[in-house]
Amino acid sequence: MLAREGDTVALAGWVEFLRRWVVRPPGSAVDLRPLWAEARGTGTPRAELCAIARETAWQTLGLRPYDEQLVGALALIDGRVVQMATGEGKTLTAAIAAAELSKGGPVHVLTVNDYLARRDVEWMWPFYERLGVTVGWVTEASTPQERRVAYGRDVTYVSVNEAGFDFLRDGLCTDAADRVQQPLHAVIVDEADSILVDEARVPLVLAGSTGAGADLAPGIAALVRAMIRDEHYTVADENQAVHLTPAGIAFAEQGLGGVHLYQPENLDLLTAVNLALYASALLTRDVDYIVRDGRVELVDGFRGRVARRRRWPDGLQAAVEAKEGLTGSGGGTILATITLQALLGQYRRVAGMTGTALPVGEQLREFYSLEIAVLPPHRPCIRLDAPDRVHETIGQRDAAVVAEVARAHATGRPVLLATPSVADSEALGARLRDAGIPCTVLNARNDAMEAAIVAEAGLPGAVTVSTQMTGRGVDIRLGGSDQADHARVAALGGLYVIGVGRHDSSRVDDQVRGRAGRQGDPGGSVFFVSKEDELLLRYGLRPAADAQRLAEQVDLEVHRNTWRYHYLLEQHRTTIAAYREEILTTDRALEVMARFHPVDPRLAAVTRQLLLFHLDQAWADHLSGMAELREGIHLRSLANLDPLDEFHRAAIPLFRQLIPAAEQRAADAFAALDPAAPDPVLDRPSATWTYVVDDTPFDAGLEQFFSGVRNLLRSGWSSTVGR
Structure with missing residues (x-):
């Protein structure tokens, strides 16, 4: 929300206070640490805290925070999501807020990737050091000891996934000293x-090695590969669902040896066929995923780049791997899992920054009780945003794009093109080169060079083709990263951003436009759209803005629906975590064992390890059972039952048995110990790994699939499937 009138009056006083500070050149030897420490310790008004931070940034970084940045820092301290345009200085704003918030306990600054975590620490380090605030960072390559040291600092920069994985690993420690996080x-x-909206429903998973069972995916992939669209299956609901026809059901049953797919004992087969069909008909290579180094790697639909270590739920992942003829990667046993939304709920104080908060204000309030503070740019935006240019076909659209790029390139004006997918970026790059226009193609295939390439996209004559959100978080400065040719590029009109097709989310398009016009620089943007674009076809060739609104509403419902399933599991996880912490830090294990057998208090460590082991094993079994229940729960809609209600009806009684069963197994194992050698041999996983599960397909597609099957049954096809 915009600042209220009362807020404006209150802010005026401290802004004036800040302006009265004596301006000193960068690097002047003024030690502000004692003043900062005193201010933090005595509840000094925020005006003085911000004034000290402002002076420190000037001395150490040569940056004097704008008033807008300081207002943003105060909004972060107040626990709001701050909307600041691209290039307005979010990194320094966050550093000021983090330094102040650290007086109450450790502060995590969550980024979208390892590169940004390390870059921001190295950049802001002198600022923190001058204030006496310790800072560290964590990356995927960090060792446990390095993580422990980094999390022990006042402020820690870490990608959201790594923070989540460390949280999960800490939750399975058998010795409190082994934990890395505070x-x-x-x-x-x-x-x-x-992070808070697009990826909030995405579960993080900690898995352990286990023996693999029979793999149905390769054989069923071959069966589905032989099916013919519109004869054996139909695609419906804006390409979100795929339905077997009566002929397809008969074809599948014959190919599987004459089984009846809809008998309860064939649930695994039916699920595997549905997953293979979904993978074949609705997931597209170089759009939804790429194949690299013999592995399926998912493409983040909002960033247009590889989502590192992300998987679909194991059944769908296996189906896609089989579709591509790859060796299955296996899923192992899920030892622990948590969604990003639930992870963020573990923090006592939450705040955030983005360039596009207002469009998701409803979700931020609904899921996090967070309000928005919208900050004006320091300098007015003078970017020229042209209306969409609409063409009949994709071919005409792309030809027009190439002509527009050629026109701008001939003047030396830098151009950034944003495409919907990896395949589109490569095809457009090839088309530009064929037209004699040199360009750099940046997409999920070469994301390691992402930041360096994007940073130079403002050079004179540069033509950069990317997927929509590639390079988010990296500034594009006119004239290159050193701004040597800033005046020349500004005179040409600044960076010219061309969007090729509209994204499902208007926020992504706004972020694309926002790459130009940084900090009052000139710039321009335009979107080229065709009536054959997937977004328009999916929603019936309506205007792009209307189609986006529909797509965003669908996405919101998917978020709500996914959270409804995960909310119950999160309640279970919280209960287990609290009980586990009690076992780990008290004599609860002795008390539990004593209810079953006499216990020597000297065996407290043994009882603790036994109870932890059986509790962790029971929790892993529960997670496995919930995953299997979730995969098949949509079948309940065939019987006119609500899948979510049925999920709860099955899951709650199972969880009530978990802790008593784990205690009983631990007590039995304790009773069976050899008194001469009481140390138990516990078969914990020999290896663990982490990954992210893309949960969306099951909610957006398969539930509609089973709804469609139910409708087919009602319309008279029951004679085919109900023999």
């Missing part, structure tokens, strides 16, 4: 709309 206090989320 109790979660405050968090500032960078790119908040992406």
